[in-house]
Amino acid sequence: MAKQKISTSQLAKLRNVEAKALFGDLKLAGYINRHEDNWVLTELGSKFGGEYVNHSKFGQFIVWPENLLIDTDATSGQLLSATQIGERLKLPAKKVNQLLSELGWIARVDKGWQVSPSGLTHGGQQQMDNHNEQQYVLWHDSIVRNKRLKQSVVEFLGQDAEAHATDKSISSFRQKFEAKHRTLDGHYVRSQGELRIDNWLYLNGVVHAYDRQLPIEQDVLSDFYLPSGKVYLQYWGDDNGATEEKERVAIRAIYQQHEFPLIEIFTDEIDQLDKVLPSKLRAYGIKAY
Known part of the structure; x- marks a missing residue:
């Protein structure tokens, strides 16, 4: 049974150090980040076991494993x-x-x-x-x-992205669900529903990327990314590799955890894109022609 995680102050007491010094070490290592008057848990901190908890009295704070490794050797603090x-x-x-x-x-x-x-x-x-x-x-x-970021640099420079990829799960997904439907703007997508969304975005002048990896450590692909509104668009279709409800819930939780804006389109909305998409896009400052 996994041990219960403890607060930073409790961890400092356990290690017989001042809480202020421990917070400093965690910030130096890049596990936490200071914004205004709050501590923000970073992705690096999450990798080392940090997580948020909500307390009825103390509100939200970060907890850590008792055996937390604070790797300050990998940073200059600059x-x-x-x-x-x-x-x-x-x-x-x-x-x-x-x-x-x-x-x-x-x-x-x-x-x-x-x-x-x-x-x-x-x-x-x-x-x-x-x-x-x-x-x-x-x-x-x-x-x-x-x-x-390194992946984005590789892709921008036109280097061999596949040779640099480590996400075996994404490679497996792409092999299982081949992108074979060619859209008006030259994208290849996996389903008729995605094709109709892609064509709608293109004809309405909305810049978009297809099959975009979320900018997090986990290997999660979003169907579309609309950079002008910094918003992701997910099609929960049933015409090719339908997503189970349990998986949908898990994917939505990832968006919520990282505060990524998300537009969702369902199968019964595909024939009504002219009606449903403009209002969804306007919420993120995107105007469609």
């Missing part, structure tokens, strides 16, 4: 700018920000870049240049080892 990340990835800062934006970790605002809730879980920290009032984001140095 916060990296887009320019510094680009130097390591051999990309210009502008392109780094574009890729981070495509992943949904930052968003363009009137005066620079703003970190998103998902970006916070990847070590992004909001900054402000008081001289010119420009917003920008600095990143925990673990970002340069991030699996999804």
Whole structure:
């Protein structure tokens, strides 16, 4: 039976260290991130066993395994700018920000870049240049080892993505459900329902990606990603490889956990896309022609 996880303060007491020092070590290792007055659990922290719990008296806080390994050897503690990340990835800062934006970790605002809730879980920290009032984001140095960012760089540079892929489950899924339906914009999709959604998006001027990996460690594909609204679109169709309700619930939970906006389309809505999609898109600031 797995041991119950304990709070950071309890862990500090167990290890006979000051709670403040332990919080500092966790932040240095990239397991937690500070935003405003709250601690945010990062994806790296989740990998090492951290998780949120909700308490009736104390609200939400993070708990850890008693035998938590805090790996500070893998980090310098340095916060990296887009320019510094680009130097390591051999990309210009502008392109780094574009890729981070495509992943949904930052968003363009009137005066620079703003970190998103998902970006916070990847070590992004909001900054402000008081001289010119420009917003920008600095990143925990673990970002340069991030699996999804590295994958995006590989795909952007046109390198052999399959040779770099480690997601066997996704490869297996793609082999089992072959994308054989060609859409108007040249995508190959797996079902008639997806084809009709893809064609609708294309004809209505909505930029979209198909079969997009969610920007998380888990190997989860979304049917469509609409970058202008930073929103994912999932088709729960029954015309090819129907998704069981239990699996739907699990997939929805992943979107909710990471605060990824999600539009859902069901089989009975496929014949009514002109009616149902415009309002769903408007909720995320996307206008269809």
